[in-house]
Amino acid sequence: MNLFKYFREEIIKSVEAIVPGLDTSKVTAEPPRETSHGDVATNAAMVLTKAAGMKPRDLAEKIAAALRTHPAVSEVEVAGPGFINLRLADSFWFERLAEVLAAGTAYGESDMGKGCKVNVEYVSANPTGPMHIGHARGAVFGDALASLLVKAGYDVTREYYVNDAGSQVDVLARSAFLRYREALGEEIGEIPEGLYPGEYLKPAGEALAKKYGPALKDKPEAEWLPELRTFAVDAMLDMIKDDLAGLGVRHDVFVSERGLVDAGKVQDSLDYLTGKGLIYEGVLEPPKGKLPDDWEARPQTLFKATEFGDDVDRPLRKSDGSWTYFASDIAYHLDKYRRGFGSMIDVWGADHGGYVKRMQAAVKAVSEGGGDLDVKLCQMVNLLKGGQPYKMSKRAGTFVTLRDLVEAVGKDVVRFIMLTRKNDAHLDFDLDKVLEQSRDNPVFYVQYAHARCHSVMRHAAGMWPDAVGPVPGIDVLARLTDPAELGLIRLLAGWPRQVESAAEAHEPHRVAFYLYDLAAAFHGLWNKGKDETRLRFLIEDDRELSLARLGLLRAVVGVIASGLGIFGVAPVEEMR
RNA sequence: GCAGCCGUAGCUCAGCUGGAUAGAGCGCUGCCCUCCGAAGGCAGAGGUCGUAGGUUCGAAUCCUACCGGUUGCGCCA
Known part of the structure; x- marks a missing residue:
């Protein structure tokens, strides 16, 4: 039991008996900061003084008198401007202890969530390489938040959004193709600018060589690209899942962006918004201050994000006619909403901060106010060793991999430390200190x-x-x-x-x-x-x-x- | 220029969504100690809660402006 919730109810009952019909929503029952003030303190008399037409201390005395009859209450005092402090009987605490013992690790479970569906989306790293340390915090945070919500009685779905439709996936496929040729014995030399250089693609190339032999080698890109895209994305996703498993992070659902596009869901959601008159062709004002060099006014397909609290309207279509990320993100969140998630939580990196308002605007628009999106931004992690900035081996490219980190200090340490700061504060992760x-x-x-x-x-x-x-x-x-x-x-x-x-x-x-x-x-x-x-x-x-x-x-x-x-x-x- | 986040003890951070004399760890100072299992323990000093206004019975917490740091800012992913 949440004893503070319980006593809040008891206090409200007492108030009701003294002055019926008051709005008690502002009444709190909390542990006082100062332990000498007892076990439970309430502000009831102070917040109700006006509505009750009584002086705070007078009202407090009346409520106190009523609470003195409660069997679990051993002492009641009125203090300061009108606080009512309760001290609880030892027997009450022994009952609580017995409750803990009876429940074991289930203690703390709550029905607060009332089984409401919540969707927690986290990681959602692009399937173009291994997880690195920058992903670790969001992964652990999302996973723990999901577990916390389960504990609090919500029906939680853990979700990963796979960005497999953008041009970065073409780059991935070409990079894999290069590794495929390499696996066939070809000398590929330096990885050209614009492709992914990481060695983690080598196994994918070898697997391709095994699967296709030399069959694709001399074909034009158009013939192998779609197939290699799928193949490479799957390979990367397997690798990511493996990295996540090493950290003990799991997801219930993986949603493919390409899947949404192919199923026409992007078109659907934009039709829906068009029907509501929220999409128009227009020209955006140039950003104030320093202008990008190549800025020029041009007409775009825009979503009226400003009607839902955003600063500017947001583009939905690139100049080549394909959807922007935002467009498919709208479709994705509409899809979540239609799957029954009125409550959505997205865990993002802090570098996406500028994206929050527009996404919340889109969710409002698309759910007609029925959906709620909370975006949790996870700040940077500074990796240190002995107090000094630290770079680990770079065997997978230019970043520290999650795998390296877990190998160095263990999954439990990584997980716990990542949760010792609130998400929007920077976090120092000192490889020496965490093992001390x-x-x-x-x-x-x-x-x-x-x-x-x-x-x-x-x-x-x-x-x-x-x-x-x-x-x-x-x-x-x-x-x-x-x-x-x-x-x-x-x-x-x-x-x-x-x-x-x-x-x-x-x-x-x-x-x-x-x-x-x-x-x-x-x-x-x-x-x-x-x-x-x-x-x-x-x-x-x-x-x-x-x-x-x-x-x-x-x-x-x-x-x-x-x-x-x-x-x-x-x-x-x-x-x- | 605009937006988000941050600003609390020498350092790293809590502060329970507006409550009472603002807390912890490290560091510092002074005593004590060698344990059922291995981090020693106890006490003390140290704060105009970035600044200035406002809201109210009451503000570190909410609002406004400013200062400092940080992230982002039309088709990138």
Whole structure:
């Protein structure tokens, strides 16, 4: 249960009994920043003071009086300008702990999403080469966001949009053709300017040689291009999927841009917009400030993006008559909408920032306001080693590959670190620091907490064979009376709220910070046991207390595993 | 020129969508310690939340302008 949601409802009930019919939408129930202010604080009296026609403190006193009768509330005080602070009974916290233990890693699951369909599109890298480090962040972010939304009760589809219709695919096909000739024994020399030089195309060339023999070698381009396009795209996509698998990232659906074009969906969506009078032939104003050298006014097919909040209208057709990217993107998002996704999330690189408004405008237009598109832009990752900018081997071209990165530090480290910043902030990724065993390496710190818990559990099993058997009941858990223990329980009980707020904000990084806090609280309790032996988890001559503390540890394990599960990071039981 | 994002402690960043005395890690200073499992622990100093206005009971958070950084800016992908 999200206890803050629960108490918000309880508070509103109390208000209703005092002054019925108020608009309570602005009432909040939150953990106070200051722990001395109790467990739950509400602003109810302050936001309702006008509508209720009472002074904030007077209204607060009345609400407080009503809340004092609640069995889970041990103390109520009115403070400051009219805050109502609740302190909850220990028994309430023990119930929460029991709830964690009963749920295990499922703890934190929420029905907030009510099973609504959400489409999360991420990676969508062009199928023209291997994944590089620039793709990694978006991949991990999208994957974790999708998992987070699943946890929060949404029906999530993970999607990859394959840009296989643009001219870059022709370039790819020609590059593959060159490698094909190479595989047949021809000397190809330098890769000509304008083709992809990367060696990753060699296997594709060899596969082509195997499949066709010399049959294509002397044919004109028009005869082999379509076939090689498909072949090369498939080969690249296989490679990308492989790279992603190495990072533990997966997708449910791959949508082909060419497929949309061939099925006439681009034409359909533009017909639809034309029917609404949102497309016209016109001439755009030149951009202000520095003009591109070759700028000249020319009539274009334009979408009235300005009617939906964009800065200028946007072109749909190139001068050669083919669709712009934007045109097929409109078709693609209409397609998503028609597949039932009223809620769409696109994860893009920050360099596409200028594209957001027009895409949101298009979604509004095409869904008649029924669809919602949130675009999450992932900022650059600065790769460092020992604090200095770092370049890895360039065996695949001019970039650091994702594969190299995963090989260097492991998938779990890559995933966790990528999620320790909010998506629109720059991220430093230091190859040395992420492997450090210290408190300022969050991956280690969180993993270590989990492993330490397991260590104690293994130790306990040696003392009492049944120690880690059935979960202890509330009467046993009630032996946990130290403030540090109760503090840890409070933190655990806050997990459902964290999941919901992170999911609502589409911000998985909040989970990383929560896990770090939880790990810190656990390690803190551990350290207290160093000085005060009575606080150690296992007390040989007090089996019941030990069982209660083991229960607490198992709850910590459950919540950490639950959070790492969202991140796709394995919770380890031993550090190596 | 326009648009997006960022600006919080010496450094790297949180700050729960408007709440109470703004937090963490690192670094710094001073004490203590060698552990069920390996990151040592405790305490302390350190902030006009970029600047200036505005909204209101209340602003780091919302609005406006400006400053600094960054990304992008008609057919590229």
